[in-house]
Every structure is written in C-alpha cells, then in structure tokens.
Amino acid sequence: MTDDVWKRNEIASPCVKICVVHPEARICTGCYRTIDEIGGWSRMSDADRARIMDELPARKSSLTKRRGGRRARLSQG
Template identity: 60%
Template sequence: MTDQPPVWTRDQIASPCINICVIHPTERICTGCLRTIEEITTWSRMSHDARAAIMGALPERAPRLKKRRGGRAARTGER
C-alpha cells in the first residue's frame, strides 16, 4: 500500500460534475457543472474552503448560459 491519502473521503465536497463536459465557447465555463477549466483540473487538489467557495458561486453562473442568440428576436432586432 502507499502512504498517499485517499482521492476522496465522505467529509470532502464532491465534484459538481454531471458528465456533460462541454466548455461554452464565449463564457469559458462547462455547460454541465459551470466550473472553469482551471477549477475542473485543480478540483482534486483544492482545499475544502476553496471547493465550498466555488460551489457557492455556481448558481450565479447559470444565467450566463441561458442567453438566447437566435430565433425571431435575433432576426427582427427585438432584443
């Protein structure tokens, strides 16, 4: 066995990943979990407090992906 700590323990904040891993081209956040690429890649090494801060910020990011860019309003200029 190794002396390395386990990758995940029950008292840690679990990843918000929902296996829809697509980075939005303009917002630069994952359309599934709403994290940035940097947050995704460093998640396993983050402290509990850093993870909690990100989890708290995720709901505020969702509206950034809700903007419609097409449809009737775009064609007629009714924005």
C-alpha cells in the same frame, strides 16, 4: 462492515458528465466550473471548493443560449 479506507470527507464534485465548454463564457455548460477549476478540483482545499460551489448557481444565468442553430442561420441568408 464498511470500508473506512475509501470513505472521504470532502465536498463532492458538481460534475454532471455534460462536459461542453461554452465558447464565450469559457465555463462548462454542465457544472458551470472553469477549465482551471475542473483541473484543479482534486487539489483544492475544502474552503475553495465550497466557495466555488456557492458561485455556480449565479454562473448558470450568465450563459447565453444559442437560438436556432444551423437551420436559423441558413434561413436568414
């Protein structure tokens, strides 16, 4: 027996539980959504969610990675 009360026919969240906002791009480095998209996800229409899901792969390539971290900065000084 299945519990139909808890079955929902909606687009799943792209969240991967890596919630770090890129300081320049202002998008999550885990799921590539903006803070507004993350906060409003549960209230969005299926069409809005689908549109965002289609945009996410392109956002990944827009992020610039930090290279070297603290060690690289210290060795340059």
